[in-house]
Amino acid sequence: YDVTDEDSFQKVKNWVKELRKMLGNEICLCIVGNKIDLEKDRHVSVEEAEGYAESVGAKHYHTSAKLNKGIEELFLDLCKRMMETAQAEERSRGNGASHTSTARRGVQIVDDELLTATPAGGCCTSG
Numbered sequence: 001y002d003v004t005d006e007d008s009f010q011k012v013k014n015w016v017k018e019l020r021k022m023l024g025n026e027i028c029l030c031i032v033g034n035k036i037d038l039e040k041d042r043h044v045s046v047e048e049a050e051g052y053a054e055s056v057g058a059k060h061y062h063t064s065a066k067l068n069k070g071i072e073e074l075f076l077d078l079c080k081r082m083m084e085t086a087q088a089e090e091r092s093r094g095n096g097a098s099h100t101s102t103a104r105r106g107v108q109i110v111d112d113e114l115l116t117a118t119p120a121g122g123c124c125t126s127g
Contacts, residue, residue, distance in 0.1 A: 004041040016056050028058035028081045037064040070124045
């Protein structure tokens with residue numbers, strides 16, 4: 001979400017619901033607040049975002065794509081967590097656990113905004 005845009009943070013809550021509905025609760029969730037270089041324009045408080053992340057069992061990260069701050073740490077930590085989860089699932093399968101609970105599942109992500117976007121629109125336009 002964009003820390004300067006409350007609506008983008010509210011959309012994260014819908015995405016989390018959709019992910020949980022499609023993939024269940026045993027997924028690695030990250031809530032990422034981007035544009036921390038625009039702190040003076042912040043509309044989503046750190047406390048609110050971290051509280052929400054904790055309430056859904058996600059880790060919260062602060063990033064600035066513009067300054068390349070926090071991006072590498074985010075992806076390294078996410079990859080580490082995903083590998084740990086996969087290893088734990090593999091161990092549980094070896095202990096006679098059901099294969100159905102750890103079966104690979106496909107995901108189709110649909111961006112509702114693409115359906116209504118104008119050719120001049122996009123995430124990187126200013127104005």
